[in-house]
Amino acid sequence: MTDTIPGTGTPRPPRRPGALSLAPDFPMLWGASAVSLLGNGISSAALPLLAATLSTDPMVVASVVVVGRLPWLLFALPAGAMADRWDRKRAMWLADLVRAALTGVLAVAVAAGFASIGLLMAVGFLIAVADTVFDSSNTAVLPKVVSGDPDRIRRANSWLVGTRTTVESFAGPPLGGLLFGFSRALPFVGDALSFLLSAALLRRMRGDYHVSRNVYGETGLWRAVAEGCSWLWRQPVLRSITAVAGLFNVACLAQTAIFVLFAQQELGLGAFGFSLLLAVGSFGSLFGAAQAGRLNAWFGTAVSLRLALVAAGAACLVTAVAPDAWTAGAAEVLAGFAAAIWNVNQMSLRQSGTPDHLLGRVTGAHRLVTYGGMPFGALLGGLLASAAGLRASFVVAGAIMLALAVFAAATITRSRVTELVGEPAAGRG
Known part of the structure; x- marks a missing residue:
């Protein structure tokens, strides 16, 4: 019998699945992401605050970020290849345990008074090595968790990006600022515990997340890496998205690396005020994650991606001239909205359009470009801040993002998106 709306006889529209109904293992994956991201949010406020107590030199503070991003240049490709060879679920929970141990070491050192810029660099580098393994496996496992349906x-991805926004960008930074005010070690204790809980949840996933051996074969490591890179290069949309995302992250890190100094010296904010400024962008991100599907129905995925770049560039330029924290906060909301639209769509296109046996390696190649550019972005931010003032980084970042929107208009087109994954015509939403 057809389900109808009472009193009208009109068939009910199909219900959109919530997080619990997407797939049996998705709640575990989602829960693990939520607790881990909360820890990341706590550390995202506490780590720059700790670095700022050890040095007020923009180049020194930016260097902590640079070193923490270097593993993406060195290990993204082999980590992606391993994600196509190992049990992806096991790779994720083992990476979580490694990150928990390293963060715990940092917490002990801070509590004992042994914190230094060198220690922050060393621990940040090693945690990022584990991040490369976790991220490649996590991205590759999602399509199989939800049965590969685009x-x-x-x-x-909308659920995951929305959760990232809520816990990592909204709840985490203020909590990190508060904990840092009580004790400099507490935020890192919380981050370590979040990794442990994430590992426990991931181990409860029941599905088989190996890649079939008859698909992967016994190809050597670097030959397997080359196969993934070659496949990505032959896909016009994914190739363009990777290039744009790489420069997008350069622009983002040019701001992020010196944002704590900008908040303190230009806006007059303390530790808690800085944490709140980080958090307000989450309102825009939540709205963007929730509306990504609707925007795609109105305009199509290709146009949505371009609009996200334009909005991100505008947000940077507003921040550059912001006279107070209120204006900077409004710009953060716009930036969060743009980032959510961009991330939901680019991740979904890559996961939907890439064969499962190649997804780890394609993700690794994508991350090599997108995350590998982050150290250069952080270095650029530090150099610009030292040479031309803290606001200069935001001006340059905005110009980069607007230029990327023009490039995307020529390379990320509706016809190419349809060729990759198939897409209904825009305007049906």
Whole structure:
């Protein structure tokens, strides 16, 4: 019997699946992401605050970020290849345990009074090595968790991006600032515990997340890496998204690396005020994650991606001239909205359009470009701040993002998106 709306006889529209109904293992994956991201949010406020107590030199503070991003240049490709060879679920929970141990070591050192810029660099570097393994496996496992359906992949990414926004950007930074005010070690204790809980949740996933051996074969490591890179290069949309995302992250890190100094010296904010400024962007991100599907229905995925770049560039330029924290906060909301639209769509396109046996390696190649550019962005931010003042980084970042929007208009087109994954015509939403 057809389900109808009472009193009208009109068939009910199909319900959109929530997080619990996307797939049996998705709640575990989602829960693990939530607790781990909360820890990341706590550390995202505490780590720059700790660095700022050890040095007020923009180049020194930016160097902590640079070193923490270097592993993406060195290990992204082999980590992606391993994600196509190992049990992806096991790779994730083992990486979580390694990150928990390293963060615990940092917490003990801070509590004992042994914190230094060198220690922050060393621990940040090693945690990022584990990040490369976790991220490649996590990205590659999602399509299999939700049975490979493109619409479910986009909905799952909307849930994950929305959760990232809520816990990492909204709840985490203020909590990190508060904990840092009580004790400099407490935020890192919380981060270590979040990794342990994430590992426990991931171990409860019941599905088989190996890649079939008859698909992967016994190819050597670097030959397997080359196969993934070659496949990515032959896909016009994914190739363009990777290039744009790489420069996008350079622009983002040019701001992020010196943002704590900008908040303190230009806006007059303390530790808690800085944490709140980081958090307000989450309102825009939540709205963007929730509306990504609707924007795609109105305009199509290709146009949505371009609009996100334009909005991100505008947000940077507003921040550059912001006279107070209120204006900077409004710009953060716009930036969060743009980032959510961009991330939901680019991740979903890559996951939907890439064969499962190649997804780890394609993700590794993508991350090599996108995350590998982050150290250069952090270095650029430090140099600009030292040479031309803290606001200069935001001006340059805005110009880069607007230029990327023009490039995307020529390379990320509706016809190419349709060729990659198939997409209904825009305007049906």
